[in-house]
Amino acid sequence: MPQPVISAVDLVKRYGDVAAVDGLSFEVAAGESFGLLGPNGAGKSTTMRMIGAVSTRTGGELSILGLDPDRNGPDIRSQLGVVPQADNLDTELRVRENLLVYGRYFGLPRKVVAERADELLAFAQLEDKGDAKVDALSGGMKRRLTIARGLINDPRILLLDEPTTGLDPQARHILWDRLFRLKEQGKTLVLTTHYMDEAEQLCDRLIVVDHGRIMAEGTPAELIRRYSSREVLELRFGSDRNEEVARALEGSGDRVEVLPDRILVYTADGEAELERIVDAGLHPRTSLVRRSSLEDVFLRLTGRSLIE
Amino acid sequence: MSDPRRSSRGGAAYRDPVVTENAATDDARQALAAGARPRRFGAWYVAEHRFRVMRSYGQTILVTGFGEPLIYLYAMGVGLATLVDQNLGLEAQGVGYLVYVAPALLCSAALTTATIEFSYPVLLGYKWNPTFSGMHAGPISPGQIVDGLVISVVVRLAATVAIYFGFMLLFGAVPSPTGWLAIVIATLTGMAFGTLLMAYASTIRDDTGQLAMVERLIVLPLTLFSGTFFPLSELPWFLQWIGWISPLWHGTELARVATFGYPEPIWLSVVHVVVLVTMAVAGWAWSRRIAARRLAS
Known part of the structure; x- marks a missing residue:
């Protein structure tokens, strides 16, 4: 070598x-x-x-x-x-x-x-x-x-x-x-x-x-692969409701991360997860399914986001 | 010594540290070969940079280089001299005021030029436009940066002073054949003050106008009270110490010895040389130490 x-x-x-x-x-x-x-x-x-x-x-x-x-x-x-x-x-x-x-x-x-x-x-x-x-x-x-x-x-x-x-x-x-x-x-x-x-x-x-x-x-x-899921579902319920909804979301996907402005649900299949959440009667104002990024890795590793 | 196997890459093959010591790898050999020239000539490359920058204000350098001696020698040496020569009886010493004041003006010009080159360019290089850290990111060492500045200013001073001296010859202000030594003496005078100023400028981290203060509270009084326009002995005793610590006084007196054989005991001339060289070397060494500390934090 x-x-x-x-x-x-x-x-x-x-x-x-x-x-x-x-x-x-x-x-x-x-x-x-x-x-x-x-x-x-x-x-x-x-x-x-x-x-x-x-x-x-x-x-x-x-x-x-x-x-x-x-x-x-x-x-x-x-x-x-x-x-x-x-x-x-x-x-x-x-x-x-x-x-x-x-x-x-x-x-x-x-x-x-x-x-x-x-x-x-x-x-x-x-x-x-x-x-x-x-x-x-x-x-x-x-x-x-x-x-x-x-x-x-x-x-x-x-x-x-x-x-x-x-x-x-x-x-x-x-x-x-x-x-x-x-x-x-x-x-x-x-x-x-x-x-x-x-x-x-x-x-x-x-x-x-x-x-x-x-x-x-x-x-x-x-x-x-090691520190995050394949996809991330980003949900916004409005800053005042995030905390409360987060409790209801517990158990969704592999892991749930609550940020001040949005909730991240880590999952292999974002669309399917979103469907389940909507079926459960929770209606986010906006939702977005994206691929996991290093930002998610960092968040997982440190509990903080990269740019603050 | 830490265990190399604690590397984050686990099984990665680490080179034997002894190999590192001997720099036996191709990479290392290549680096040592590439580093050889900058290690030897780095200071000259820094000086080259300074000359290129000076070229950007070359016109100013030329205009002051030729204009200043003309104006000062005429105003002081010819104009003011008509009053002085009549009243003070300097003829008694065998020379007119022009001859008396010209070496002082020469050394004073060196001091002013050194002040310019060793103040703002230093602050600039460390702080406002940190070109020094750019040089240091390359193979140039902090000491070489200082040496390069010194080289460039010596050249600039010698050139400025030589032109000045040329005008002194034209004005007939240099009766002695050893007069040309004044070029060396004036350059040394500029360096004696300049390197100390460089050291001080190197320590400035927050610019609150310290350099303008140096010019007004140190350079200007030095110019006035260093036996430049009148002998130090004319000053009240409590101001005469300024002359003794002033590189300008030591330089001027020495230059007078060179240009018109100013009567002075030989031991005093030796003191002048020792003081000037000591100041120049001390300022230089101090600047190098500060540079090493400031650039390699």
Whole structure:
């Protein structure tokens, strides 16, 4: 079996008394697309900073490309592409210049950097924006430019921290398409997200993280199979009636989850379950049958929803 | 040492930790090879970035670079000098006011330029447009970021000061053949104050106008009370200490020795050099420490 490109054993990061990361163990294989899914403050970004060799661990073992980030930070970072949560493009420079300058940090010859900059502008669909000011770009374009910048050194691993947070749906889909292409090219991707649809689209395998610990690990399909039912029936009876109806619904499906605005019934067959409920004389204002998602997995594992 | 078998993937084959130590894998070898150049030249790449940014305000640099010496040398050295030379009898020392004040203006210009380059760009890089964390996400180390800033500012200062010195020659303000040393001295003066300012700017997390305060309460008084326009001995005794802690006073006095053989005991010249170098190195080292702490939290 080939060596993992990232290997963490009991990884810990403490800030004072607070353990932001509290014993994570995982491996990422070359070419794999690996996700860290969890709510804000779960320790995802801290983990990413440790993988990115810019934050030292408090405990545990961490090996990136067979090297220890504490000792070989610059060497490891020369093989990474990093797309941080907050854009840190250089607003004093133009779009193409951002790529040129960044490529030089890796010690790449000017000619190589210039060629790659043009290729990457095309990849990021920014060919005609090369001379534009960074501030003139839309949020989605800035993200794409940041990804292009992260690819300037042809990295072994691309780290993406919340790549589509704050983008509108169209911009997100363009970005997913780009990232999917990278995945197809065999690039190793590590991404954090609190969007389950993003994780389902992009991750081969993921860990669900909460309070700095791993709650579950597997492929999106595996996790859904293991922790949720095939379908979910969403019922809305109105905020004031949800609690009361929930008691009547006890025993429906595999499991019932009461949220402030709606009731979720986990079941293999949503339509059949809805029929049974209506036959029992309960009439929801709205009902919706959908496939289980990672959101449901998360809810099951932590009792909380991902976005609060 | 934790048991590797406690991995979440159970049976996954873990590499022998000894292999990691020796970096014997292809991945590791490739990383070490790629990291070699940035490890060696990282600071120069950072300087390259700074030069590119400076180019975006290149016009300002050129206009001030040529305009400032012209205006100041004319106003102080020619205009004001007509009053001073008549009244203070500086001719007694064998030089006119122009010659006396020119080295001070030179060092003062270096100080101002260093103040500009080491204040807002530093705050910008850490906070407003965190390009430093971008560099650090790549192979550049925090220390290299600081070194790169220092390199770029030394170059900018030397260029600014050299132009200034050219005007001094044109104005006939440099009687001594060792005058060119003033270029080195002024650059050092700028760095002595500048690196300390960089260190301070690196500590600012919430900008509440501290840098504007530095300019008004430190840079301006330094410019006035560092034996620049009149000898330190003309100041009341309780203000003379400003000169002794002022890099501008040490630089100016030294530059005077270089440009017109200002009479000063040799031990004092040595003190000037020691103070300036100590300040520059201390500020530099301090900035590196802060950078390491701030970027690798």
